[in-house]
Amino acid sequence: MAEQILLGIDLGAESGRVMAGRWDGSRLLLEELHRFPNGPVELAGTLRWDAPRLWQEIQHGLGLAARRFGRQVESVGVDTWGLDYVLLSQSGELLGLPFCYRDTRTRGHLAETLHRVPRAEIFAATGAQFLEINTLYQWCAHHAASPEVFQAADTFLMMPDWLNWCLSGSRVAEFTDATTTQFCDPIRRTWSVELLQRLGLPMHCLPELVPPGTKLGDLRRSVGAATGLGSLPVIVPATHDTGSAVAAVPVAETGRPNWAYISSGTWSLVGIETGAPLLSARALELNVTNEGGVDGTWRVLKNVMGLWLVQRCRQAFADRGGTADYARLTELAAAAPALRSLVDPDDPRFLNPSDMPAAMQAFCRETSQPVPADEGSLIRCALESLALKYAEVLTEIAELGGEPIGVVHMVGGGSKNSLLNQLTADACRRPVIAGPAEATVMGNILMQARTLGELGSLPELRAAVRASGEMSRFEPTAGSVEMWAEARQRFARLCRRPVKIM
Numbered sequence: 001m002a003e004q005i006l007l008g009i010d011l012g013a014e015s016g017r018v019m020a021g022r023w024d025g026s027r028l029l030l031e032e033l034h035r036f037p038n039g040p041v042e043l044a045g046t047l048r049w050d051a052p053r054l055w056q057e058i059q060h061g062l063g064l065a066a067r068r069f070g071r072q073v074e075s076v077g078v079d080t081w082g083l084d085y086v087l088l089s090q091s092g093e094l095l096g097l098p099f100c101y102r103d104t105r106t107r108g109h110l111a112e113t114l115h116r117v118p119r120a121e122i123f124a125a126t127g128a129q130f131l132e133i134n135t136l137y138q139w140c141a142h143h144a145a146s147p148e149v150f151q152a153a154d155t156f157l158m159m160p161d162w163l164n165w166c167l168s169g170s171r172v173a174e175f176t177d178a179t180t181t182q183f184c185d186p187i188r189r190t191w192s193v194e195l196l197q198r199l200g201l202p203m204h205c206l207p208e209l210v211p212p213g214t215k216l217g218d219l220r221r222s223v224g225a226a227t228g229l230g231s232l233p234v235i236v237p238a239t240h241d242t243g244s245a246v247a248a249v250p251v252a253e254t255g256r257p258n259w260a261y262i263s264s265g266t267w268s269l270v271g272i273e274t275g276a277p278l279l280s281a282r283a284l285e286l287n288v289t290n291e292g293g294v295d296g297t298w299r300v301l302k303n304v305m306g307l308w309l310v311q312r313c314r315q316a317f318a319d320r321g322g323t324a325d326y327a328r329l330t331e332l333a334a335a336a337p338a339l340r341s342l343v344d345p346d347d348p349r350f351l352n353p354s355d356m357p358a359a360m361q362a363f364c365r366e367t368s369q370p371v372p373a374d375e376g377s378l379i380r381c382a383l384e385s386l387a388l389k390y391a392e393v394l395t396e397i398a399e400l401g402g403e404p405i406g407v408v409h410m411v412g413g414g415s416k417n418s419l420l421n422q423l424t425a426d427a428c429r430r431p432v433i434a435g436p437a438e439a440t441v442m443g444n445i446l447m448q449a450r451t452l453g454e455l456g457s458l459p460e461l462r463a464a465v466r467a468s469g470e471m472s473r474f475e476p477t478a479g480s481v482e483m484w485a486e487a488r489q490r491f492a493r494l495c496r497r498p499v500k501i502m
Contacts, residue, residue: 004454005072007033007065008444009058009163011080012241013266014038014311016054018061019438020069021445023454028446028468030438033068034061040100047100047352049084049159055166059227066228073229075448076167076219077237079244079440080160081266082180083135087205088165090154096146098159101133102352105145109137117198120284125192127277128182129289129303133351135181139201156205160239167223168234170216173207176243179292184209186277186290186298212238212247212294213451237447238294242269242301244443247294247458248436249273249409250466258406260394262424263439264414266308268386270393271301272401286396294447295458300400302393305345307414309382312356313375323375326417332376333383334419339487341369341381344495345389367494387423388491394428408432411439418472425474426484436469 004023010016016038022029036057040047065073087095099105110132113122119130128134135158143150157165158177165171178184183192183201191206210216216234224230238244245263263269277290277298291299310329318324323332343350343363353359357378364371364381372378390408398405408430410421415434425432436442446461455461 003072004074004449004452005065005069006074006445006448007062007076008237008441008448009061009076009078010241010441010444011038011054011078011159011163013081016057017441018058018065019441019445020065021441021449023445023449025454026464026467028442028464030441030445033064036061040102041097043097046105047103048097049100051086051094051098051162055163058163058166059223062223062227062229071230073232075233075235075452076229077235077444077448078160078163078167079237079239079241079444080163080177082158082177082240082242083133083138084159085135085138086157086159086162087149087153088155088157088162088171089152095149095153098162099138099142101138105141106132106137109140113137113140113199117195120281122182122195123284124279125185125195126182127186127279127290128179129287131303136183139183140199143201150202150205153202153205155207157207158239160236161207164216164234164236164239167219168216169220170234171207172210172214172216174214174236174239175209175211176238176292176294177240178209179290180240186279186292189292210236212236212243213447215451235448235451237444240291241265241440242299243291243293244441244447245411245439246273246299246443247447247461248439248443248465248469249411250433250436250462250469250471251409252459252462252466258403259409260397260405260407261409261411262390262414264306264410264412264420266306266311268304268306268390268414269299269301270304270390270397271299272397272405274298274300274401278400280400283400286400288397288400294461297458300397302397304386304389304393305350306386309345309350309356309360309386310379312353313360313378313382316355316357317375329375329379330417330419332374333379336374336376336380338380339384339483341372341377342388342487342491342494343381343385345382345385383417383420383423384427384487385491386420387427388488390424391427391429391488392491392495405430410434411436413437418474421472421474422477425476426480427488429476429481429484431476432474433471434474435471436465438469439465442469
C-alpha cells in the first residue's frame with residue numbers, strides 16, 4: 001500500500017510535540033516535526049497554562065507538516081495530560097487562562113467535599129482515585145471563587161477537547177480524558193450529574209461524550225488555510241495521554257492478561273488493563289482509579305509522582321550552575337551508593353516545591369536517614385523511591401485484579417532510563433520490558449489509522465507497535481532479593497503503610 005502520513009499532537013506537562021507518523025500498513029515510522037516547551041505560568045499568585053501559546057506552537061508544527069508532506073497528510077489527532085480544562089462562552093471566548101492542576105487553590109476542597117458527600121458514594125459514582133488535584137476539586141474551588149465565570153460558560157472542555165475545538169470547531173468531550181475528572185460515571189458512561197447536583201456545581205456546560213476513534217470533522221477552513229494543510233479529518237484517539245500509551249503497550253494477547261504497565265513520564269501511571277471498572281470496597285480502600293480505555297477496556301491504576309522528582313531536581317541543579325543533562329545525571333546516580341536514602345514520592349511536599357532537592361533532603365532528615373548531598377545521590381534516591389513505589393502499587397493492583405503479574409511493561413519517556421528500568425525489575429522482582437518510549441504518540445497515530453480503516457482490533461494495533469517499536473528486557477539482578485526485601489520493609493515504614501509481598 002502507499003505510505004500514509006498521519007499527525008499526532010502530543011502535549012505533556014514539560015513539553016509538546018507535533019509528530020508525523022509514516023504508516024506503510026504494517027510498521028509505523030515516527031518523525032518529530034516540532035517540539036516546544038510547556039510548563040505552568042505564574043499569574044497573579046496562580047498557576048496557569050499559556051493556552052494561546054500552545055495553540056500557536058501547534059499551528060507552527062502543522063505548517064511544518066504541510067511543507068514537509070503537502071497533501072499526503074491524511075488526519076490529525078491530539079492527546080494531552082488529564083485533569084485540566086477550559087471554559088468557553090457561547091461565542092467561543094476563552095473564559096480565562098486554564099489553571100494548572102498544581103495550583104494551590106484546590107487545597108482543602110477534597111476534605112470539604114467529603115463532608116458533603118461520603119467517599120464511598122463518590123467512588124461508586126465515578127470510580128476515581130481521590131486526589132486533591134482532580135478536576136472535581138478544581139471545579140469546586142473555581143466555582144466558589146468565581147461563580148460569574150460559570151454563569152458565562154457555555155461549554156466545559158478538557159485540554160485535548162479544547163485543542164480539538166481549535167482544530168475543528170467541535171465541542172465534545174472524549175471519554176478517556178473525561179474519566180480523569182472524577183465526575184464521569186464508569187457504569188453509565190455519562191457525566192455524574194447527580195454528584196454535581198449534590199455539590200451545587202453547574203451542569204449546563206457539560207458537552208456530549210464521544211469514544212476514542214471518533215471522527216470529529218475536518219480542520220476549520222481558517223486552520224487549513226493558515227497551515228497549508230487544507231481539508232483534513234480531525235480524529236480523537238484516546239485523548240488522555242495515558243490512554244494512548246496503554247493502547248500502545250506491545251503485548252501479545254494470549255488468554256487472560258498477566259501483565260501490568262507503567263506509563264512513565266512527569267507522572268507515573270501504574271496499573272493493569274481490565275474489561276470492566278473495579279468498584280469494590282477494597283478498590284476504594286486502596287484508592288485506585290478506573291479510567292476509560294480503547295474498545296471498552298479500563299485502566300485500573302494509581303497515579304504516582306513520577307519523573308517530576310528528577311525534572312525538578314535537574315532544574316534546581318541547572319539554576320545553581322550544576323548538571324542539567326539527564327544522561328549525565330543518570331550516570332551519576334548509577335555510581336552513587338545503593339538504597340541509602342528513600343522518600344515517599346507521593347508526599348504532598350513534592351507536588352510543587354520551590355526547591356526539590358531541599359524538599360527531598362528535608363524528608364530524609366525528618367525520617368532519620370542519611371541526607372543525600374550531591375546530584376548523583378539525590379537522583380538515585382528519587383529513582384529507587386519510584387521503583388519501590390511501583391512495587392507497592394503493583395502488589396495492590398495484582399490483588400484487585402485477582403491475577404499474578406508476570407511481566408511489567410514500562411512505556412513512555414521514562415522507559416529510556418535504563419537505571420530506572422533495572423531498579424524497577426529489582427524492586428518488583430519481575431521482568432521489565434521497556435519501550436516504546438513514544439508509546440503515547442504511537443497509540444494516538446495508530447488509532448487514527450484504525451479509524452481510517454487501516455487496522456482492526458486493539459490486538460492488531462499492538463501488533464503494529466511490536467513491529468515498529470524498540471524494546472529492551474530487564475531481569476531482576478541475581479542475588480539482590482534480600483537487599484530489596486529490606487528496602488521494601490524500610491520504604492513501607494517511611495510511607496507508614498504495612499508491607500506486602502507481590
